[in-house]
Amino acid sequence: MEDRNPMAQSDEAQAAQDHSDHLARIAADPRYEALVKRRSRLSWTLSIVMLVVFFGYILLIAFNKAFLARPIGDGATTIGIPIGIGVILIGIALTGVYVRQANRDFDPMVDALKKDSER
C-alpha cells in the first residue's frame, strides 16, 4: 500500500473539491441543459423509430403472413424479403444518422462546455 501522508491527503481533498466545483459549473451552464435536451430528443426519437419498425415487422408476421409471402411481379422474390432486409438496413442507417449528428453537433458542444467550465 502507498504511504498516505497528510500533505497528499489534503491535495486529494482539494482535487475532489475542484472536481465537484467543475461538475456544478457545468450543471449550471444553460448550454448543458440544451445539449442534454437535444441529444435525448434524438436518442429517444431514433429508438422509437427502431422499435416501431421492428415490432411493426413482427406484428406483420404475426397477423398477416400471406401479405409477406406474396411474390413481387412474376418473380420468385416475395414482398417479405425486401421488408426483412429493409429492417436490417434501416437499423444500420439509423446508427449512421446518430453517429453523424453526434460527431458534428454534440462533440463540439461537449468540448466547449468542458473547456469553458474549467478554471
Add this chain to the structure above:
Amino acid sequence: MIRRPGPGLIVLLIALVLPTAALADALTGPADQQVTNWPAILMFSAFVLATLGITRWAAARTQTTADFYTAGGGITGFQNGLAIAGDYMSAASFLGISAQIFADGYDGLIYSTGFLVGWPIILFLLAERLRNLGRFTFADVASFRFAQTPVRLFAAISTLTVVIFYLIAQMVGAGQLIKLLFGLPYGYAVVIVGVLMTCYVLFGGMIATTWVQIIKAVLLLGCATFMAIAVLASFGFSPDALFARAIEVKTQLAADAGATPAEAQQRGTSIMGPGNFIKDPISAISFGMALMLGTAGLPHILMRFFTVPNAKAARKSVLWATGWIGYFYLLTFIIGFGAITLVASNPAYLDASGALRGGGNMAAIHLANALGGDFFLGFVCAVAFATILAVVAGLTLSGASAVSHDLYSCVVRKGEASSAEELRVSRRTVLALAVIAIFLGIVFEKQNVAFMVSLAFSLAASSNFPVLLLSIFWPGCTTRGVVAGGSVGLLLALVLTILSPTIWVSVFGYSEAIFPYSSPTIFSMPLAFFTIFLVSKLDRSGRAAVDRAAYPEQRVRSETGLGAAGASGH
C-alpha cells in the same frame, strides 16, 4: 509475482493433443462422427498457434486489472467494432441461421433482424453513457450512485446466470460441431475448447480476447463473403434466380417424399414467406423483445465498451459493429438459400433417409465443400471452431470480472483490494469457470443450443437492461428499486421458462404447460420495470434520499464524460 506456465507450454500440449485425439477417434470413434478432417485440423492448428502467439504477446502487456479487464482502454473504435462483431456472431448465428434458412427458408431472416435491431438501441441509449460512467463491468454503471454492496451483488448474480447459460450453449455447440467437423469425440472437443479459452483469458486477458475476436471476425466475414458471392455467381448474380431454383428444389423434394403436386408446390413456395416459426402474437412480440433488448443487457457485450478510450470511440465501435453484423446476416441469408439449391439436391451430402449428413446444422459446412472443395471445407470448419473460441473467451472474462471486481473487490474488500490481489482472484475465477463450463458442457450434451441462447437473452432483457436504463435515465431510481426490480425480472424469466412448453412438457413430461408461451420476456421485462418504479417510489429510506440527490452529478458525468476513466499508459 507468481510463476505461471507460459503459453508456449500450452501450444505444445495442444499440438500433442490434437492429432492424437483425432487418430484415436479414427480408430475407435462411433459411427456418427465424420471421418477425420485433416485440412480442417491443419488450418485450425494454424489458427491456434497464431492466437497463442498473440496471447504470449498480450501476456507481457497484461500487468494491471485495467489491462486484464479492458485492455487498458486502448482499443480503437474500429478494432472494437470488429471485436464486438466477433463476440456477437457466434457459431449459432453462422451455422444455426443458415441451417434454419436451409430448413424453412424465410424464418431465418426473422432471427437475423431480431439479433441486429438491438444494436441501434444500445447506441442511442447506452453506449456512450456506459463508457462515461463505467470502468470494468456494467455493474460500475448500474451501481454508480447506489449502495455498492446490494447492487453489485445483484449484478454479479445476474451476470453469472446469463454468462453460464450462454456459455453452456456455446460449449454444447462447440462439442457437437467439433465432433462433426474434425471427427473428435464430444468430450475431447469440450475439453479442448475449455483449455484454449482458459489460455487466452488467463494469460492474455482482454488484450488477447479482443485480438482473438478480431481475427475470428475477419476470417468469418471473409469466408461468408466468399460463399455468398460464389452462390450468387452460379445464378448470374440474380437473387431471384436463386430463390426460384430453391423453390424448385423444395418442390421436387416434397414430391419425392410422396406429396401430391399441389401440396408439393405449396411446400416449395412456403420457403419464401414466414412459416411456423412464429405461432401466436404474444410469443412473437415476446421473442422480439428478448432478442432486441436482451443484447443491451448481455454483460460480455456491455463490457466491450470499456475497452475503448472514450465515448466517441464507443459510439464509433457500435457503428462498425452494426455494419459488420448486418452485412453478415445478409450473407447468411444468401448462404442458406445457396445450401438449399446446392446441398439439398445433392445425394453426396445426404444420408440414406434423405436427411442432411451430420445433422441440420451442417448446411453451411456442406455448402463450403460444394463451393470450394475439401480445402475450403477445412477452412470453414476451422473458422467455425475459432468462432466458438472467441465467444467463450469473452464470456469467461465477463464472468470472471463479475466475481473478482464486483464481488471480491467491491463487496468483500469494500474497494480496498490491490490490483494484484484482484487480478489473482480474477485468474482463479477463470480457472473455476473453465472447469464449470467443461463440466456443464458435458452434462448438457443433449440440450437444445438455440433454446439456451434465447433463455440468456430473455434473462438479460428482464434484469440487466431495465436496471441499466432506469439507473441512467430516471432520477427517482433507488438502490432498493433496482435490486428488487432486477431480481424480480431475473427470477420471473427463469420461472416462466421452466413452466413453458419447452421445459414443462418436453423435459418434465407434463401434458400441458402452465405458461403457454415460448418466451417469458413480454411479462418479465415490464414487471421488472414496474417493480423498479414502484419500489423506488415507495422507498422512504435514508439511502433513497442519497440515491436521488446523486442523480444530477451522475447525469453531468454520463452526458459529458467529465471524470471518465481514461486509457492507461499503453
